[in-house]
Amino acid sequence: MNIETWWPKVTADSREWLLDHASEPVEPSVRADILSVTAVADGSTWDGSGSEEGEFELTDRTVDWIEAVANGETPIF
Template sequence: MDIEQWWPRVTKETRDWLIANNGEGVPPHVTAEITAAGGVISADTWWIGEATAAGFTFSDEATDWIEAVANGERPAPR
């Protein structure tokens, strides 16, 4: 499931955290909420960047997507 599909399914608190911490590693509790909302965490998912000790980071493209949403824009579907 793409980011634009699971994004509205996570809590506002999680979306706010992702915006405030855009570009940083995603902690396990946020990863769990993303997967519960239908997001698949795998190396071939476009919005996954690098694996970290704590989980993963978002790809540059996904970071740009989150920034656009934070700025009130509506990014084009991928």
Template sequence: MPMTTLLPTSDDVGTELLSPPALSRTIRAMSLETWWPHLQQDSRDWLVAHNGEVLNQSVLQDIERVGGPIPPQAWWVGETTSEGLHLSDAAIDWVEEAANEELPEAPSGAS
């Protein structure tokens, strides 16, 4: 049986149950729109030039450097193949908008 942790809800009425792994992802993981400006310029340039391709190791390391471990459930995480990790379709669109200096936002309901 998985261990759970009781946490107060945002309105301090009742409690919310979170398993420890969910709690750690909530605290440590950042979303694309949060970590993007903190990436090295070379990583942002690569993501724009290679948008939709498998993320290379140096870009993945830079994302983890600024955003923490990559959460598999994040809106920007796409399919993982034998070649590696891809951005989601929504993230590919986001990167394109950022490249065009359109001030993109995360999709509604994104985490």
């Protein structure tokens, strides 16, 4: 599931956190929120991946999308 689909389904708190921290590893509570709306147990299809440190990170495409939203732009990807 891509970000365009799950973005409006996560909580406002999760969206705010993502807007403020898009390029950082995803906070566990935000990851849980995303997984709750995508129903993907490992997160592999929601534009994220595990890092070597065991943290969960967003793909470059997803970070670019979030940064466009944060800048008041219309994300087109």
